[in-house]
Amino acid sequence: MAANDIELRRLVIKAFHMTDVRMGDENKITTDGKMTINNDCLAALTEKYSSVIEKVDVEVIDPGDHDRHTNTIMDIIPISVKVLGKCGEGITHTITGVYVMPTGVDTEGIQAHEFGSSDGNLKDMLYLNRAGTPADDDYIISFNITFKKGMGQERYAIIDAYKMVEEWMNTFRAQLKKFEGTKCTERHEYYDKIRPGQKKVLVIKEMIAHGAMLDTWIFPDQPSGVEGGKSLIDYGCTPIMLTPNEFRDGAIKAMN
């Protein structure tokens, strides 16, 4: 940091890297990088959202094992949790090395997409190593959602689907929150700060707010989450100001 920078607040993001992800007896993550997934919880979860969702299947995709069919990819979500402080300050824990990929189709085989479907062979339909996509050596948790007939195009059903994904993620968040901070694999410090004398630059981001699959939510309770958040549509699409640290702390959830 330059000598005359004025620090406003600090956000520390601690990453815990997963090196071994596989199906197992329980939904569990450990600080030494092991993650197991168990599908026993899915029946109850499906029942809860049964008005719009027919079934869910969760599978682990190993790094490079992408020569397989995928339904349309709805989002790529990091598993993160707020440990201390409000959005944009304090401490956030996040998992690296594995990301959640919800996919959607309905019982009639219609893909849950609005403008172009990414269903097909995963190796052809997912461009790796972007900021918003997994890297070559990352695991992917494919969260395959089968909607009831016609529900893959309904806004309330899509929102329910993302709520369901979040509920599933919460099991891991609860564990991640209690992780010993010193055992993190990466530690990033971010500051909201004033740099006197430097060029003042404002960023404006226009985000989709049309409806089902073309939606963006802001200020969820947990980073990149849904609960507690609100659609930009409900804000009348009016501009909302965020500090850089709020943005870095998962204040925006794509509801594509």
Add this chain to the structure above:
Amino acid sequence: MGVGPSTKETSLHHFRDPLIKVLGEDEGIDLMGVLVYGSPEGNVEKIRCSRTAAVIAECARPDGVIVETDGWGNLDVDYVNCVNEIGERGIPVAGLNWSGTAGTFVVESPYLGNVVDFNKNPEGIESNIVGENNYTEDDVRECVKRLKIAMLKKERGIK
């Protein structure tokens, strides 16, 4: 309609946004904040929301503004209006937008010269490949370079 799989930004993209990263690390820039607005369907609302964003920018007195969107097609209406309103207010402006060959601007403005097209698809199309046409740190650096030149020109009174 607007955004397809190859341009849509995922939640992970927002969490690790290269634009915020690069600007935050640039010691020659005082990053004021991120102004987010939704792109609605109706044209009247599109103009109102994007103009309001430009008004907020004017009131905040920035030296420069970067306008970005992952949308195209009808989302150009509000995007271009926002860039245009900022330009007309005499504020240096640069941007990031996907155009390629399939998504070139559907509306015009004299202030689009510093907008970087972050197309990556060889044919310039919406390929439906998730993440393919997302902007990277290199795109952001090009955009920041253009904004810095625009800000310098204004400072020195060069047209």
